Structures are given as structure tokens and as C-alpha cells.
Amino acid sequence: MNYFFQKFGRILVIWLPLGWLLLFFMLPLVEMINVSFSEARRAVPPYIPAFQIGSGGFSFRPVLDNYLLIYEYWEDYLWPAINSIRLAFFSTLYCLLFAYPMAWWIARSNKSIQHILLILVLMPFWTSSLLRMYALIGLLNPNGFINDVLIWAGITVTPIQMMQTDFSIYSGMILTYLPLMILPLYASLVRLDVSIIEAAADLGAKKWDIFRTIVLPLSIPGIVAGSLLVFIPAVGEFVIPALLGGPEQLMLGKVIWTEFFRNRDWPVAAAIAIILIAIIILPIVYARYQDRERIS
Amino acid sequence: MRRDVPLLIKALGIAGFGILYIPVMIMIIYSFNSSKLVAVWAGFSTKWYKELWTDDILLTALYKSLLIGVSSATISTVFGLLIAIAFVRFSVFKGRLILSLVASAPLVMPEAVTGLSMLLLFIAMEISFGWPSGRGVDTIMIAHATFGMCFAAVVIQTRLRDMDKYLEEAARDLGGRQPFVFLSITLPLILPSIIAAWLLSFTLSFDDLVIASFVSGPGSSTLPIVIFSKIRLGVSPEINAIATLMILTISILVLFGSILILKREDKK
Numbered sequence: 001m002n003y004f005f006q007k008f009g010r011i012l013v014i015w016l017p018l019g020w021l022l023l024f025f026m027l028p029l030v031e032m033i034n035v036s037f038s039e040a041r042r043a044v045p046p047y048i049p050a051f052q053i054g055s056g057g058f059s060f061r062p063v064l065d066n067y068l069l070i071y072e073y074w075e076d077y078l079w080p081a082i083n084s085i086r087l088a089f090f091s092t093l094y095c096l097l098f099a100y101p102m103a104w105w106i107a108r109s110n111k112s113i114q115h116i117l118l119i120l121v122l123m124p125f126w127t128s129s130l131l132r133m134y135a136l137i138g139l140l141n142p143n144g145f146i147n148d149v150l151i152w153a154g155i156t157v158t159p160i161q162m163m164q165t166d167f168s169i170y171s172g173m174i175l176t177y178l179p180l181m182i183l184p185l186y187a188s189l190v191r192l193d194v195s196i197i198e199a200a201a202d203l204g205a206k207k208w209d210i211f212r213t214i215v216l217p218l219s220i221p222g223i224v225a226g227s228l229l230v231f232i233p234a235v236g237e238f239v240i241p242a243l244l245g246g247p248e249q250l251m252l253g254k255v256i257w258t259e260f261f262r263n264r265d266w267p268v269a270a271a272i273a274i275i276l277i278a279i280i281i282l283p284i285v286y287a288r289y290q291d292r293e294r295i296s
Numbered sequence: 297m298r299r300d301v302p303l304l305i306k307a308l309g310i311a312g313f314g315i316l317y318i319p320v321m322i323m324i325i326y327s328f329n330s331s332k333l334v335a336v337w338a339g340f341s342t343k344w345y346k347e348l349w350t351d352d353i354l355l356t357a358l359y360k361s362l363l364i365g366v367s368s369a370t371i372s373t374v375f376g377l378l379i380a381i382a383f384v385r386f387s388v389f390k391g392r393l394i395l396s397l398v399a400s401a402p403l404v405m406p407e408a409v410t411g412l413s414m415l416l417l418f419i420a421m422e423i424s425f426g427w428p429s430g431r432g433v434d435t436i437m438i439a440h441a442t443f444g445m446c447f448a449a450v451v452i453q454t455r456l457r458d459m460d461k462y463l464e465e466a467a468r469d470l471g472g473r474q475p476f477v478f479l480s481i482t483l484p485l486i487l488p489s490i491i492a493a494w495l496l497s498f499t500l501s502f503d504d505l506v507i508a509s510f511v512s513g514p515g516s517s518t519l520p521i522v523i524f525s526k527i528r529l530g531v532s533p534e535i536n537a538i539a540t541l542m543i544l545t546i547s548i549l550v551l552f553g554s555i556l557i558l559k560r561e562d563k564k
Binding site: 006009010013014015016017018020021022024025026027028029031032035045049053098099101102104105106108109115117118119120121122123124126127128129130131132134135136137138139141144145171174175178179232233235236237238239243252253256257260261266269270273276277280284 | 308
């Protein structure tokens with residue numbers, strides 16, 4: 001009897017969450033693939049599913065129209081794709097540049113300061129990104145805080161255009177994703193053995209050489225982890241390009257939104273979503289591959 | 297012994313913290329501006345906060361966000377706990393690979409993709425068997441619980457793995473039944489992580505704009521959806537006031553939580 005309960009409980013523990021995730025995460029992706037191969041029409045819902053189980057048995061009529069449409073109007077879709085990768089890449093780079101000294105400072109502080117700094121890093125991470133982007137708009141607007149200060153100080157006469165530029169996107173990305181870069185960097189730097197650095201310094205190594213030959217190579221796992229944590233969500237970002245970006249900063253997350261809500265072309269939105277997934281899978285697979293190389 | 301941190305690195309670090317905090321601080325200051333014009337400081341006032349309590353759309357949205365947040369965070373935490381137990385306590389089982397895939401993929405999936413795919417499923421389900429009829433609070437709750445449980449699982453897993461397994465084994469050797477051992481030994485030991493997991497899933501749900509926008513229906517706008525549509529109309533002192541309240545509430549909670557957890561860790 002006890003054995004039966006144990007066995008039954010085990011099955012329940014595994015299959016309750018597994019069943020939920022298969023139903024509400026995997027099945028939606030399958031349905032999205034299905035919709036991406038279906039024919040668009042003006043009705044509710046605005047597509048004829050490629051695979052359908054109805055009263056007349058099941059039918060399977062996949063069409064490539066949506067992908068061909070993307071291919072035909074490639075300029076409209078390729079630029080947002082390139083923009084997504086470009087803006088996410090440079091955002092990751094800038095996050096790394098800001099995060100490295102911060103992580104180093106936190107890792108090398110004494111315990112009580114370390115706690116305060118870690119809480120300061122974590123707190124923005126918990127608050128809404130949408131609200132922080134809104135706060136940033138208040139700074140960057142033509143009549144925002146920064147322009148006010150610059151005009152008051154006599155540095156410029158007319159407001160500087162900061163909104164709807166690459167600069168505003170990078171500011172938003174850094175504001176949103178900096179904590180995600182700091183934490184893994186901190187984790188790898190705090191484990192670094194200080195005596196190696198001291199030994200190198202005693203033997204006469206210059207600071208820059210110590211950094212280049214000891215600290216940097218040993219913190220590479222943290223750099224890779226942090227870069228993935230920033231790059232992956234940044235590629236698919238919607239709120240930042242929608243609120244801070246202009247037409248030059250169009251990204252795929254926003255294109256999906258526009259196709260879906262404004263153009264009501266659901267099959268094309270689904271096809272773009274699948275392209276976005278492909279862009280995200282590449283760096284993950286690459287990182288996994290690198291990990292395996294390092295272990296073996 | 298720790299070496300001193302060079303002044304240059306400290307300066308760069310302070311600049312980094314400045315980027316994280318200055319925009320929000322300026323927004324908080326301007327939420328007390330009595331002028332309707334955002335850029336002009338016209339004296340201290342709390343009138344925008346008073347006006348919030350008369351904004352019915354906002355209050356309804358707040359109620360819906362809280363309802364969705366609490367219910368989805370609870371589902372997330374229970375299911376996240378199950379996932380964590382499966383990974384940490386069951387060494388080999390059928391479907392481990394699939395579970396690890398479907399429990400980690402939502403963590404990296406762009407919100408727009410998750411939202412779109414869930415909506416397409418809900419519509420296909422509605423056509424096939426009439427459920428869910430339309431989209432609203434329940435569909436947002438399901439969507440939030442789905443990605444929330446993956447985050448909850450990560451948080452609880454870390455703690456469960458660090459936990460001393462022999463305490464459980466000792467209790468079982470002394471004749472404790474499995475449910476009893478779990479409730480009286482394991483659960484109290486991993487309680488901080490369960491609370492952290494609940495809070496994380498709650499804030500993820502409470503802050504979510506993109507997924508909720510896809511799977512919400514008419515009349516089920518959550519707070520972020522209402523705020524987003526207001527932001528599109530431009531910066532206003534009223535949004536400054538809501539944003540200040542939301543950010544301060546979360547920050548104070550996180551501050552207290554982190555201090556409690558850090559104190560506990562220091563004792564060890």
C-alpha cells in the first residue's frame with residue numbers, strides 16, 4: 001500500500017507540472033508553427049489552419065505563403081531582424097563595460113558593503129521595466145530633465161534629440177539588463193583567488209598585465225553567462241523599442257506586435273516569431289557547445 | 297585579506313549605480329510637482345496621488361493585476377516546487393529530459409513569442425471545444441503561471457540542492473511517513489526559497505505587459521496595460537505618481553526580504 005502511494009505520488013510530482021507545461025507551453029508553440037503555415041483570410045479567426053481536425057475528419061494543407069511574403073518584402077522584415085541583433089549585441093557590450101567595474105568593486109569590498117551593493121543591484125531588477133523605461137523617457141525627452149539642465153547651463157540652445165535614437169535604446173537596455181550582467185560576473189570574480197593576483201604583483205607584473213592575463217581569462221565563464229542573460233531577452237525586447245525607439249530602431253518583438261495587433265496578419269506574425277526563436281537558439285547552442293568543449 | 301579597490305573602479309561603479317537609480321529618483325521627485333507641465337517645477341504637492349484614488353479605470357486594473365498576480369504566483373510556486381523536487385530528489389525518471397527542456401525554455405522565450413503562441417492555442421481550443429470562452433482574467437492567469445513556475449523552480453531547486461539530505465533520511469529512518477517528513481522537515485528548511493519564489497512569480501506577473509496584452513480580452517486590462525496606453529500619450533505627473541507608488545512598494549519589500557535573508561546567512 002505504502003509502495004503504491006509512493007509510486008503514485010512520484011508520478012503526480014512529475015506529471016502535474018510536465019502536463020501543464022506541455023499543454024500551455026509546448027502545444028502553443030506547435031499551434032504557432034501550424035498557424036505560420038496556414039492561409040490568411042479576412043474572417044474570425046483570420047486564418048485557415050494548415051492542420052485541422054473538424055467534422056469532415058482532419059485536413060492538412062500547409063502553405064508557404066507567409067514565409068514567401070517575408071521573403072518578398074524582405075526589406076521590411078530583414079532590417080528589424082538585423083536591428084534586433086545589432087542593438088542587442090551592442091547593448092550586451094555596453095552592459096559588460098559598465099558591469100565589469102561594478103562587479104569587481106562588489107567582489108572586492110568587505111562583507112557589509114558587499115551586502116549593501118548587492119541589494120542595490122538586485123532592487124531595480126525586481127521593479128517593473130516598463131516603469132523604469134517611463135522614468136528614462138522623462139530624462140531623455142526634448143523637454144526632459146537632461147535637455148533642461150543642458151539648456152540652463154548654456155551648453156546648447158536647442159534641445160538635443162535623444163529619444164528615438166540608438167542612444168535611447170542602449171540607455172534603456174542598460175537600465176533594464178545591467179543587473180543580469182553584474183550578478184554572474186560578480187559570482188565569477190568573487191571566487192577568484194586573490195593570492196594569484198598578489199603573487200603576480202609581487203613578481204612585478206603591471207596592473208594592466210595582471211588584468212589581461214589573469215583576471216580576464218578567469219572571469220570568462222561569468223562574461224559568457226552574463227552576455228547570454230542580456231543578449232537573449234534583448235533580442236526579443238518589445239517595450240524598449242516601442243517606447244524609446246523610432247523607425248530606425250525597429251526590432252522583431254515590435255514587428256510581431258504590429259503585425260498582430262495593427263495589421264491583423266496572424267500567420268505572418270507567427271512566421272516572424274519562429275524566425276525570432278531561431279535567432280535566439282543559435283547563441284544558446286553555441287554556448288552549450290563551448291561548455292562541452294571546455295569540460296572535455 | 298582583500299586588496300583595496302582602486303579609486304577609478306569605484307568611480308566607474310558609482311557611475312553604474314547612478315545609471316540604475318537616477319532616472320527613477322528624478323521621476324519620484326517630479327511626482328510631487330504641482331504643475332501639470334512635467335518639465336516645470338512649480339512647488340511641492342501631493343495632489344497627483346490624491347487623484348489616483350478617483351481614477352476608476354486604474355483602480356479596476358490594479359484589482360485585476362493583484363488578483364492575477366496572487367493566483368498565478370500561488371500556482372507557480374506549487375508547480376515550481378514539484379519541478380524542483382522531481383529534479384533534485386528523483387535521480388532518474390522517464391521524461392526528465394523533456395521536463396528540463398519545457399521548464400527552462402520559457403525562461404529564454406521572448407515575451408512576444410510566448411504571448412502570441414498562447415493566444416493562438418487559446419483560440420484553437422475555443423474553436424475546438426469551447427473553452428476558454430473568450431479571453432480574460434483566467435487566460436492571463438494561466439499564461440503567467442506557466443512562465444512563473446519555471447522561475448519558481450529555479451529558485452527552489454537551488455535551495456533544495458543545498459539542503460542537508462540526511463535530515464530527511466534520519467526522519468524517515470526514525471519511522472516518519474513520507475508526507476509527514478516532507479511537511480515537518482523539508483518544507484520548513486526550504487521555506488525562504490518558497491517565499492522568494494512566490495514573490496518573484498508575483499512581481500513577474502504584476503509587471504508583465506507583453507504576454508498579458510496578447511492573452512487579455514476586452515475589459516480585462518491589467519495595470520501595466522493601462523499604464524502602457526497612458527505612457528503612449530506622453531509623460532504626465534499622474535503616471536509619475538503611480539510609478540512611484542509601485543516602485544517604492546516593491547523596493548521596500550525587496551529591501552526587507554534581502555536584509556532578512558542576508559542576516560540568516562550570516563548566522564550560519
